[in-house]
Amino acid sequence: MNRFFGFVGKESLHIIRDLRTMMILFGIPVVQILLFGYVLTNEIKDADIAILDHSRDVVTSEITAKLLSSGYFRLAADISSTDEVEPLLRSGRVRQVIIFEPMFAARMVREGSAAVQIVADGSDANAANMVVSYATAVIGDYVSGMQEMRPGVAPVRAETRMLFNEELKSAFTFVPGTMALILMILSAMMTSVSIAREKEKGTMEVLLVSPLRPVQIVLGKVLPYVVLAFLNAVIIIVLGVLVFDMPVMGSTALLMGVTLLYISLSLSMGIMISTMARTQQTAIFISMFMLLLPVMLLSGFIFPISSMPLILQWMSKLIPATYFIVIIQNLMLKGAGIGFVWVEMVVLAGMMLLFIVVSVLKFKPRLE
Amino acid sequence: MDSREVVIEARDMVKRFGSFTANDRLNFHVYRGEIFGLLGANGAGKTTALKILCGLSKPTSGEIRVAGYSVRHNPNQIKRNIGYMSQKFSLYEDLTILENIRFFAGIYGMRRREIRKRSATMLKKLGLEHAAGRLIADLPTGWRQKLAFSIAIFHDPQIVFLDEPTGGVDPITRRQFWEMIYEAASRGITVFVTTHYMDEAEYCDRVTIMTDGQIMAIGSPAELKSAYKAESIDEVFRMLARNIE
Structure with missing residues (x-):
């Protein structure tokens, strides 16, 4: 046992000596979350719009006022002719144009409904979708408010409401995503690189000749990173809660448990990578391609899985981070209990088992 | 043939990698306290043989005993009784001299107090007592090599295995290094060394010359x-190599 702790101590020294790497690993998530949360946001804020109001009555001016006071939109042009719509959008000065039909209020009272046309600049598809849905939501809001005041009038309107993240705060999706990414990198890449370094420098041979058992070597490598990764996870969660008011609706213990499970999974992945890589460079390279890109692109972190082509949707099911993000979102935002996330947890545990089995099978011949 | 104790014994040791035979029925034994040299060109199978003896590699067949234990059945017992130094003088570059000593002594189960006492003596002998806190990365190759050797025998193993220990080192340092080997042998540590420098063979008590995975001569x-x-071992080696062709 003393031997084992001696080994862990040595591993910790490596980490302490390489302070720069640690600063990066702890700095990246902080910067990333602040950046994603504030700058690279998917939220609409002060989007430029134009309004073409053929009617100019009480209702349309009320709706206009509501749109402009929502904080999402800013009036860039007030136009009076349909001919102006296309050039305006083409010039890029506005993201969308909202057109009220003539006799808007009158029609609403007489026919029970009136039409608003929303024309958006589809060249940036995501942004277009977003501004349209925001505008629809604001108008829907107005209409339902009107219904309450004047119950007789009932224009049929689809009500859009974003559940669980009503303000559509993008930080809420970025925090779990960043956790998934950073924990995976810290655990898998760092362990695989540190094992590969021992091989590259020849110290692995010296260790294998010593009375240390291979299991002790591997566990000794992994343990310091479990601690670091866990610490990192806590920092990310605290940042999410403090800076972005992210709720933690579910049980904290379960959240920590799931995080540990994911960290262990990442570590087993790192060990598997290290059985394939002889040098640190290869280890980094494999980590990048096996971990970084898939987690970024396919886990639902940045692009929603439901809007991916079918093949990519299947592929996303092979990525542990996909399940982790779902669990974290369920736990933090929806307050789900273990009953709702156990399937994902079982999948993660299964993947971990698979990686361990593969590593053991591949590690053996190395010792031959 | 004589009464000295045999500490390494290899009988019909064979190692194959697929269809390639790296060690072809090697037979030799090494006595306690002896400096035993395994000579050969690169790729002759020296390192393979050495790796089998220290348990880094499993033999394909053959009966091998090291420090009284079978390589096949008691590899863990062997590990406690041997020291090993690879051709890279592997120490941790980002750790200090003292930290390296502590770590390696620790994994051999030595107690803290003993480590402290011995490391002081050792550093003094090497003239490194003021450098204990320096990182290995800052040490010149020659010092690394001496330190790696001192650490390999720090826990007083019965046998120390040296895999091409003088590669890339200047002749003066090599000479000094062999003095350290002599000293270890005089303390009763058996030294098993592989080398492709034929002049170093002259320093050994007994040598084995290997070509193409086979033992050509021993004595x-x-x-x-x-x-x-022949005038020198180098000449012997060249005669043997020519016979092969």
């Missing part, structure tokens, strides 16, 4: 020279 340098009527 003391003097015996070999007289048997092949």
Whole structure:
């Protein structure tokens, strides 16, 4: 046992000596979350719009006022002719144009409904979708408010409401995503690189000749990173809660448990990578391609899985981070209990088992 | 043939990698306190043989005993009784001299107090007592090599295995290094060393010359020279290599 702790101590020294790497690993998530949360946001804020109001009555001016006071939109042009719509959008000065039909209020009272046309600049598809849905939501809001005041009038309107993240705060999706990414990198890449370094420098041979058992070597490598990764996870969660008011609706213990499970999974992945890589460079390279890109692109972190082509949707099911993000979102935002996330947890545990089995099978011949 | 104790014994040791035979029925034994040299060109199978003896590699067949234990059945017992130094003088570059000593002594189960006492003596002997806190990365190659050797025998192993320990080191440092080997041997540590420097063979008590995975000759340098009527081991080696062709 003393031997084992001696080994862990040595591993910790490596980490302490390489302070720069640690600063990066702890700095990246902080910067990333602040950046994603504030700058690279998917939220609409002060989007430029134009309004073409053929009617100019009480209702349309009320709706206009509501749109402009929502904080999402800013009036860039007030136009009076349909001919102006296309050039305006083409010039890029506005993201969308909202057109009220003539006799808007009158029609609403007489026919029970009136039409608003929303024309958006589809060249940036995501942004277009977003501004349209925001505008629809604001108008829907107005209409339902009107219904309450004047119950007789009932224009049929689809009500859009974003559940669980009503303000559509993008930080809420970025925090779990960043956790998934950073924990995976810290655990898998760092362990695989540190094992590969021992091989590259020849110290692995010296260790294998010593009375240390291979299991002790591997566990000794992994343990310091479990601690670091866990610490990192806590920092990310605290940042999410403090800076972005992210709720933690579910049980904290379960959240920590799931995080540990994911960290262990990442570590087993790192060990598997290290059985394939002889040098640190290869280890980094494999980590990048096996971990970084898939987690970024396919886990639902940045692009929603439901809007991916079918093949990519299947592929996303092979990525542990996909399940982790779902669990974290369920736990933090929806307050789900273990009953709702156990399937994902079982999948993660299964993947971990698979990686361990593969590593053991591949590690053996190395010792031959 | 004599009463000395055998600490390494290899009988019909074979190692195959697929269809390639790296070690072809090697037979030799090493006595306690002896400096035993395994000579050969690169790729002759020296390192393979050494790796089998220290448990880094499993033999394909053959009966091998090291420090009284079977390589096949008691590899863990062997590990406690041997020291090993690879051709890279592997120490942790980002750790200090003292930290390296502590770590390696620790994994051999040595107690803290003993480590402290011995490391002080050792550093003094090496003239490194003021450098204990320096990182290995800052040490010149020659010092690393001496330190790696001192650490390999720090826990007083019965046998120390040295895999090409003088590669890339200047002749003066090599000479000094061999003095350290002599000193270890005089303390009763058996030294098993592989090398491709034929002049180093002269320093060994007994040598084995390997070519293409086979043992071509075995004996003391003097015996070999007289048997092949040669001036030096280098000449013996060249005669043997020519015979192969």
